[in-house]
Amino acid sequence: MSKYWSEITKEIKPYIPGEQPKDKTYIKLNTNENPYPPSKRVIEAIKNTANEKLKLYPEPTVEKLRDTIGEYYSLKNTQVFIGNGSDEVLAFAFMAFFNPGETIIFPDITYSFYPVYANLFKINYNLISLDDNFSIPIESFSEKNSGIIFPNPNAPTGKYIDIEYIEEILKKNMDKVVIVDEAYIDFGGISSAKLVNKYPNLLVIQTLSKSRSLAGLRVGFALGHEDLIEGLNRIKNSINSYTIDTLALYGSIEAIKDEGYFEETRTKIINTRERISNELKNIGFYVIESKANFVFISHSSVNAEELFIKLKEKGILVRYFNSPRIDNFLRVSIGTDEEMDAFVKGVKEILNS
């Protein structure tokens, strides 16, 4: 360990992103990217912006993008915060709304970045144990806490909580911030964005990485009461004024505006997910009902790690989590129909070998 590291650096256990091996071309179903390219309008906007605007600093308040997202959700632009991917928005939210030494709660099986942020900012956390069928027991959100965060749909299970339950959670926790991480909401769920004007303690976080095919552009956003958004701006403006570059700004505006393309691609992904879920069930898989762009699956006659390794040898990359309770599951992102057919074919060959 370096003698130059600060105490904070020595203690942290950073998040490890999904692998991106370069030894051959893989069918990549391991990081929940969208298999379809971004809207042509995005590419056009980025090209024009690159020609005209790159010598100048970006606009630090990303006004036009906040206008566009605000309009989309019928909110004021002062109720919108934009960050460099939703990971950055999440990190800022932990800093802005949760106190060091106090205890927040989140599910025991969930996005593995939450404990990393909590540890980094010295926030304690209690884990809510999921039910046998991986549902989040809603009553657990009544336990004493200084903040709440959960994804809806949950990751890596894909399980979705109905908006009525979210409203119950919000009502029971009016004195602290409840963050609903909606990275995967566009694949069949209903956004809690419509509750923002009713609950000043609600922060909804979304991303353009999944349903808008822009994981490489790094744009995420938060919707909430103006007071929460101001809190996020305080943190951001104390770290980096220019988190959104000019290409991301103009590209994102077109991604939100091109509703036709968005509808077409997310519908394709939902349809493929339903088809593949049925095919997997037919060959003996336990498939958790998913409202995300991935499925979480296990099979009684094949070990998940072994299946993961054998699929990788065949050039198909999925996600295996070596952690308690889910170490016999694989998370498989929904690719194109051709990619998913190759995945099912590969799985069948392994099961029959």
Ligand code: PMP
């Ligand atoms: N939240 C959840 C639940 C996720 O799975 C991810 C993707 N890894 C993110 C947030 C972050 O996505 P991004 O930073 O690309 O917006």
